[in-house]
Amino acid sequence: MHLDLTGIDPTDHALARRCSVGDIPTRAAATFSDRTAVTDDTGSWTYRELESTANRLAHGLVDLGVAEQEPVAILSTNCREFVATYFGTAKAGMVSLPINLLSGPENIVHALVDSGTRVLVVHSTLAELALGAVAAVPAIDHVVVVGGVPDGLSTAPDGPALLGWDDLLAGDDSNPDTVIGDRQVVQCLYSSGTTSRPKGVLTSHLAVTMAGLSNGATFGMPWGATGAVTVLPLPLFHTAGLNGVLMAGITMGATIHLLPGFDPVQYSDTVARVRATHLVGLPLMLAALADGADRGLDLSSIEMLLYAMAPMSADMRERLASALPDARIVLGSGMSECTPATVMQWPELNPDKSDSWGYPTPVAENRICEPGGEDLVDIGGDGELAYRGPTVMEGYWNNPDANAAVFVGGHMHSGDLGRIDSDGVVWFSDRVKDIVKSGGENVSSLHVERVLMDHPHVAEVACIGRPDPTWGELVIAVVVPTDDAPGHEELVASVTAFGAERLTSSQRPREVVITDAIPRTATGKIRKVELRSMD
Structure with missing residues (x-):
C-alpha cells in the first residue's frame, strides 16, 4: 500500500514517529518523575533530574559546535554524568563513544583516532x-572534565580547550526536537579485542531501543508502581553494562545503583542495603553474593539473577540456589554486534539442556550457517551462529573488509560455533578462532575447560591449541590453582590425569601450565591471543 504523504510536513512527520534513545528517559520521567533513577558514590538523580540534565547537556554540546552524527567520547568510571552524557548525545543526534578505560593507552588512542x-x-x-x-x-579540540578541571591541570598552548562538565549545563532543559532516523547510529563500542585490534561497533537508535525493551521484558522488570532495583558494577563502556542493564533499567523505570568498579564486599553489601531485585553480572560477582549470604546478609529481595560471559561451576550454582532459593538464575549470552542479550537459558524450560545457551530472545532470529558462508545448516548440524533482527549492528566503523566478511547471506555472522536443536535451543561449542584442531578433530576449548573446572584444585582454566607437527595442534591447559592446591609438579600430574580420564585422546590436555592469573579483558573475557603468545 502506498501512502500519500504530500499533506504532511516532513519534519513534523519524522518527529511524531521518532525512535530515539534520547526519548527513553523522557518517557520514564513522564511516569516516574520523582522515582530515583540513578545513584553513584556522590549522590542520586530522580527521573525528572536525569531528563533535565541530559536535555541541558544536549543543548550544551550543540552550542559547543558538535554536529549530528559526530562522536562524543566518554572516558569514565560508572557515574551519573556518564549516563547523562550518553542520553544527551542521543538527544542531539550525536554518537556516544564510551572508551574502554582499561584497554591500555594504545587501544584508547586507536579508538579516538x-x-x-x-x-x-x-x-x-x-x-x-x-x-x-x-x-x-x-x-x-575540547576535553570536558566531569567534576571540574583539577587544579594545576592544563594542556599545551596549541592543545585542546579544557572545560568543566557543569559548564555545558547552563542552557535549555527541553528535549531537543532533533530529527533522528531509526537506523541512525547512536553509539559506538570498540570490541574487547580478544583476538585482534578492537573494532568500532556501530549501533542504531532502533537497535538500542528494541534491546532495552526486550531485555526489560525477559529480565522480568516491572513497569508500574513498584520498580525494579539493580546494582551495576559492570562498566558502562561495555555492552553488558550499557545495553544489558542500564538501557533495560531506564526503559522500565528501574532504580540503578552505579558502582565505580567491582569490590566483592561493597557489591554484596550494596545489594543487601538497597534491596536489589534484578542483577546481572559475571560468575565472580555472583560468587560474592554467595559469600555475602554466608556472612549473614539478607538477600531475599533478589528475584532475578542473570549471569553472562563465563561458565558457572555446578558447585557455585548449588551455593546460589541454596543462598537465594526464590531467585531465578539465568544464563544470558550475546555480543556487542547484536546488542545483547540474544539467547537466554531458562533452566525451568528444560532442565536436560542446562548446558546450552538456551532459547532466542524476542528480537533475535538465530540460524546456523557454514562458517563464513551463505549456506544454512540443517537442524542439529554444527556450524557458525548467525543472526537476523532489529538489534543487529549497522557495521564496523572504518572497516569495510570486516563488514564484508560478517554480513553474508542475509545474516550477521558471529564467529561462534554451535548448533540449534529441534526445540530451537542454541548450543555453543566455541569461538571459531578458539577451536583446537587436533588429530583430525575439532576440539572445543570450552568443553575441555568445563571438564577441568570440576577438578577440586582448579580455580580457573583456559585452553588453547599449540602447533604440533604430528597432530596439527595439541590442547594446552593454563590453570590458576586454588589456595589449597598441592605443589606444582603434583598439581600438573593430577590435572593431566583428571583430563585423561574424562576426555578423548584429542581433547585431553597434553601440557598443563600453572599461572597466577589468566589475562582477561575489562569485562572478564579471556584474552587467548596473549596465552597463545606466551613462552
Whole structure:
C-alpha cells in the first residue's frame, strides 16, 4: 500500500514517529518523575533530574559546535554524568563513544583516532591519563572534565580547550526536537579485542531501543508502581553494562545503583542495603553474593539473577540456589554486534539442556550457517551462529573488509560455533578462532575447560591449541590453582590425569601450565591471543 504523504510536513512527520534513545528517559520521567533513577558514590538523580540534565547537556554540546552524527567520547568510571552524557548525545543526534578505560593507552588512542573524535568527556580522576592520550590525537579540540578541571591541570598552548562538565549545563532543559532516523547510529563500542585490534561497533537508535525493551521484558522488570532495583558494577563502556542493564533499567523505570568498579564486599553489601531485585553480572560477582549470604546478609529481595560471559561451576550454582532459593538464575549470552542479550537459558524450560545457551530472545532470529558462508545448516548440524533482527549492528566503523566478511547471506555472522536443536535451543561449542584442531578433530576449548573446572584444585582454566607437527595442534591447559592446591609438579600430574580420564585422546590436555592469573579483558573475557603468545 502506498501512502500519500504530500499533506504532511516532513519534519513534523519524522518527529511524531521518532525512535530515539534520547526519548527513553523522557518517557520514564513522564511516569516516574520523582522515582530515583540513578545513584553513584556522590549522590542520586530522580527521573525528572536525569531528563533535565541530559536535555541541558544536549543543548550544551550543540552550542559547543558538535554536529549530528559526530562522536562524543566518554572516558569514565560508572557515574551519573556518564549516563547523562550518553542520553544527551542521543538527544542531539550525536554518537556516544564510551572508551574502554582499561584497554591500555594504545587501544584508547586507536579508538579516538579511528573514530575522528573531537570532543572527549573524561572523569576528573582520569584526566591526567586522558591528556596523555590526547597528546597523540591532534583532532581533539575540547576535553570536558566531569567534576571540574583539577587544579594545576592544563594542556599545551596549541592543545585542546579544557572545560568543566557543569559548564555545558547552563542552557535549555527541553528535549531537543532533533530529527533522528531509526537506523541512525547512536553509539559506538570498540570490541574487547580478544583476538585482534578492537573494532568500532556501530549501533542504531532502533537497535538500542528494541534491546532495552526486550531485555526489560525477559529480565522480568516491572513497569508500574513498584520498580525494579539493580546494582551495576559492570562498566558502562561495555555492552553488558550499557545495553544489558542500564538501557533495560531506564526503559522500565528501574532504580540503578552505579558502582565505580567491582569490590566483592561493597557489591554484596550494596545489594543487601538497597534491596536489589534484578542483577546481572559475571560468575565472580555472583560468587560474592554467595559469600555475602554466608556472612549473614539478607538477600531475599533478589528475584532475578542473570549471569553472562563465563561458565558457572555446578558447585557455585548449588551455593546460589541454596543462598537465594526464590531467585531465578539465568544464563544470558550475546555480543556487542547484536546488542545483547540474544539467547537466554531458562533452566525451568528444560532442565536436560542446562548446558546450552538456551532459547532466542524476542528480537533475535538465530540460524546456523557454514562458517563464513551463505549456506544454512540443517537442524542439529554444527556450524557458525548467525543472526537476523532489529538489534543487529549497522557495521564496523572504518572497516569495510570486516563488514564484508560478517554480513553474508542475509545474516550477521558471529564467529561462534554451535548448533540449534529441534526445540530451537542454541548450543555453543566455541569461538571459531578458539577451536583446537587436533588429530583430525575439532576440539572445543570450552568443553575441555568445563571438564577441568570440576577438578577440586582448579580455580580457573583456559585452553588453547599449540602447533604440533604430528597432530596439527595439541590442547594446552593454563590453570590458576586454588589456595589449597598441592605443589606444582603434583598439581600438573593430577590435572593431566583428571583430563585423561574424562576426555578423548584429542581433547585431553597434553601440557598443563600453572599461572597466577589468566589475562582477561575489562569485562572478564579471556584474552587467548596473549596465552597463545606466551613462552
